[in-house]
Amino acid sequence: xxxxxxxxxxxxxxxxxxxxxxxxxxxxxxxxxxxxxxxxxxxxxxxxxxxxxxxxxxxxxxxxxxxxxxxxxxxxxxxxxxxxxxxxxxxxxxxxxxxxxxxxxxxxxxxxxxxxxxxxxxxxxxxxxxxxxxxxxxxxxxxxxxxxxxxxxxxxxxxxxxx
Amino acid sequence: xxxxxxxxxxxxxxxxxxxxxxxxxxxxxxxxxxxxxxxxxxxxxxxxxxxxxxxxxxxxxxxxxxxxxxxxxxxxxxxxxxxxxxxxxxxxxxxxxxxxxxxxxxxxxxxxxxxxxxxxxxxxxxxxxxxxxxxxxxxxxxxxxxxxx
Amino acid sequence: xxxxxxxxxxxxxxxxxxxxxxxxxxxxxxxxxxxxxxxxxxxxxxxxxxxxxxxxxxxxxxxxxxxxxxxxxxxxxxxxxxxxxxxxxxxxxxxxxxxxxxxxxxxxxxxxxxxxxxxxxxxxxxxxxxxxxxxxxxxxxxxxxxxxxxxxxxxxxxxxxxxxxxxxxxxxxxxxxxxxxxxxxxxxxxxxxxxxxxxxxxxxxxxxxxxxxxxxxxxxxxxxxxxxxxxxxxxxxxxxxxxxxxxxxxxxxxxxxxxxxxxxxxxxxxxxxxxxxxxxxxxxxxxxxxxxxxxxxxxxxxxxxxxxxxxxxxxxxxxxxxxxxxxxxxxxxxxxxxxxxxxxxxxxxxxxxxxxxxxxxxxxxxxxxxxxxxxxxxxxxxxxxxxx
Numbered sequence: 222x223x224x225x226x227x228x229x230x231x232x233x234x235x236x237x238x239x240x241x242x243x244x245x246x247x248x249x250x251x252x253x254x255x256x257x258x259x260x261x262x263x264x265x266x267x268x269x270x271x272x273x274x275x276x277x278x279x280x281x282x283x284x285x286x287x288x289x290x291x292x293x294x295x296x297x298x299x300x301x302x303x304x305x306x307x308x309x310x311x312x313x314x315x316x317x318x319x320x321x322x323x324x325x326x327x328x329x330x331x332x333x334x335x336x337x338x339x340x341x342x343x344x345x346x347x348x349x350x351x352x353x354x355x356x357x358x359x360x361x362x363x364x365x366x367x368x369x370x371x372x373x374x375x376x377x378x379x380x381x382x383x384x
Numbered sequence: 385x386x387x388x389x390x391x392x393x394x395x396x397x398x399x400x401x402x403x404x405x406x407x408x409x410x411x412x413x414x415x416x417x418x419x420x421x422x423x424x425x426x427x428x429x430x431x432x433x434x435x436x437x438x439x440x441x442x443x444x445x446x447x448x449x450x451x452x453x454x455x456x457x458x459x460x461x462x463x464x465x466x467x468x469x470x471x472x473x474x475x476x477x478x479x480x481x482x483x484x485x486x487x488x489x490x491x492x493x494x495x496x497x498x499x500x501x502x503x504x505x506x507x508x509x510x511x512x513x514x515x516x517x518x519x520x521x522x523x524x525x526x527x528x529x530x531x532x533x
Numbered sequence: 534x535x536x537x538x539x540x541x542x543x544x545x546x547x548x549x550x551x552x553x554x555x556x557x558x559x560x561x562x563x564x565x566x567x568x569x570x571x572x573x574x575x576x577x578x579x580x581x582x583x584x585x586x587x588x589x590x591x592x593x594x595x596x597x598x599x600x601x602x603x604x605x606x607x608x609x610x611x612x613x614x615x616x617x618x619x620x621x622x623x624x625x626x627x628x629x630x631x632x633x634x635x636x637x638x639x640x641x642x643x644x645x646x647x648x649x650x651x652x653x654x655x656x657x658x659x660x661x662x663x664x665x666x667x668x669x670x671x672x673x674x675x676x677x678x679x680x681x682x683x684x685x686x687x688x689x690x691x692x693x694x695x696x697x698x699x700x701x702x703x704x705x706x707x708x709x710x711x712x713x714x715x716x717x718x719x720x721x722x723x724x725x726x727x728x729x730x731x732x733x734x735x736x737x738x739x740x741x742x743x744x745x746x747x748x749x750x751x752x753x754x755x756x757x758x759x760x761x762x763x764x765x766x767x768x769x770x771x772x773x774x775x776x777x778x779x780x781x782x783x784x785x786x787x788x789x790x791x792x793x794x795x796x797x798x799x800x801x802x803x804x805x806x807x808x809x810x811x812x813x814x815x816x817x818x819x820x821x822x823x824x825x826x827x828x829x830x831x832x833x834x835x836x837x838x839x840x841x842x843x844x845x846x847x848x849x850x851x852x853x854x855x856x857x858x859x860x861x862x863x864x865x866x867x868x869x870x871x872x873x874x875x876x877x878x879x880x881x882x883x884x885x886x887x888x889x890x891x892x893x894x895x896x897x898x899x900x901x902x903x904x905x906x907x908x909x910x911x912x913x914x915x916x917x918x919x920x921x
């Protein structure tokens with residue numbers, strides 16, 4: 222569609238939402254962040270019926286419809302194996318900030334050892350040639366832990382193999 | 385201890401920029417109130433209803449409307465309320481009145497502001513007149529407010 | 534078992550574009566709805582109920598059924614319900630409409646899907662659909678997970694970027710025959726796709742769908758009403774939906790299990806034993822070129838891992854035995870709220886023989902697919918005659 226040069230600019234209303242919310246995270250998530258902050262532990266939840274270990278921890282097992290409580294939470298090592306990876310390389314507005322999220326950034330899919338579900342998180346690598354399915358990844362914890370997922374574990378490092 | 389756990393929340397925000405296309409009907413309406421201090425509506429070819437503010441479709445007949453009708457700058461108040469509390473999104477400093485106004489020649493109602501904050505001076509059925517903004521800014525508030533006449 | 538047979542009797546689509554600056558939302562919806570009403574030669578007041586849908590955070594307007602259903606569609610004093618299910622919005626709308634007529638509650642239903650994607654942003658909007666604590670901070674919209682899926686699919690089965698690029702070439706050149714499609718590229722080459730920028734390994738710019746604006750409307754009727762309206766309807770044979778886990782990452786992200794289950798159930802209902810032989814054309818939802826290869830496997834068109842081979846052998850080309858996406862698919866047109874419904878509309882157009890330049894010869898049965906969010910899928914099967 223070509224615009225005529227003398228046509229007045231189309232009337233557009235520009236605005237930015239700024240909807241603040243307080244999202245109740247649930248008892249298991251509260252325990253997760255407590256353990257992360259106090260003891261540098263990562264916890265998942267295990268279904269009492271089928272034994273499936275869920276990370277992130279959640280209150281109901283999707284397969285069994287059985288409830289999980291704080292007592293069903295299990296510790297998971299901060300290590301996993303990379304099942305998929307990519308380097309995100311395009312501009313987009315991050316709705317958490319209203320501004321652009323810095324890119325490129327590495328993004329990986331992996332299972333923490335002992336968990337039965339996968340997780341997606343930042344991976345500290347922006348060169349795809351250095352990433353491979355099967356690599357071991359390790360969580361990197363911040364100096365100061367405040368009880369927030371990305372603040373406390375900003376990314377996972379690829380563990381360099383020893384030759 | 386259990387009360388502490390119940391209260392935990394994640395404070396976040398959804399901050400997204402938008403560019404909303406208002407459409408040709410709204411655009412003409414806004415230009416006319418800004419440039420020429422005139423208020424326009426559209427008329428349905430089937431039921432003859434005049435819609436102010438204008439829109440493309442008459443929702444009762446589901447017909448496209450293309451006949452533009454100039455309605456008066458004056459109208460009758462159908463209902464009102466006086467705002468006395470202050471919030472960040474107020475168009476004017478309170479106190480002022482919001483009113484439902486039927487402009488002369490229109491069949492639909494128009495919500496706007498009356499610059500009168502004494503409820504005793506406001507009455508359903510009273511006449512009001514539009515006051516236009518000195519320097520138009522391509523917004524509905526290019527009609528700055530209505531004054532009682 | 535449904536009480537009534539349901540047919541598509543009217544179809545409306547806007548010409549999909551990157552930006553529709555000439556109309557606002559109800560005006561755009563009106564274009565598609567008016568076209569569908571004219572197609573079915575029905576008065577607006579003859580519609581019994583309206584189901585309308587889009588994705589909220591993409592335009593910043595909630596409760597859009599309030600003005601879209603009333604100004605964009607003839608919903609004044611009628612039942613109007615909104616459906617919003619992410620990428621599957623269009624097919625969920627199509628299925629909802631089917632349920633309402635098949636149950637006998639309404640005789641004639643209008644379903645409308647629309648999106649004005651460039652008023653906000655797809656990636657930003659998609660992020661808000663996911664969990665604020667666990668997923669939002671790192672999620673890169675739909676493209677991040679789709680890139681992960683493509684990488685895993687490629688590693689598992691050895692599918693190459695050239696094979697994926699062939700999908701874009703097929704679909705965007707098919708789109709040149711579709712007057713409604715957004716991106717029409719009759720002369721597109723594999724080189725063009727493979728030399729485009731890498732936006733999220735292994736996805737290049739031309740491996741992914743565009744952001745489009747537009748609307749699509751369908752009118753459904755039961756068997757009695759259909760007789761009065763048209764002698765060339767498209768009958769629904771089966772509709773199936775399958776959902777997945779809360780977090781799409783909970784289980785494997787390739788070999789789309791939801792599409793596999795939904796399609797098996799749909800084939801059983803409709804008596805389809807071998808989709809490639811028993812169906813004549815498919816309109817599937819492929820947000821990336823790699824997705825089409827993977828999902829032809831999930832839908833049972835070929836064995837797992839052979840999606841690339843299926844296209845290499847020419848089976849899914851327009852000239853092949855079983856064309857996939859003669860309309861150009863999602864790679865050519867993507868107004869999210871409408872995209873999945875366009876698949877149903879195009880499948881209906883094929884069954885009715887109204888495809889003109891993009892018509893596949895002798896279509897008796899067609900498949901339409903929707904895909905969205907945390908990997909859920911929807912399948913609709915249509916045919917020239919009611920299912921017996």
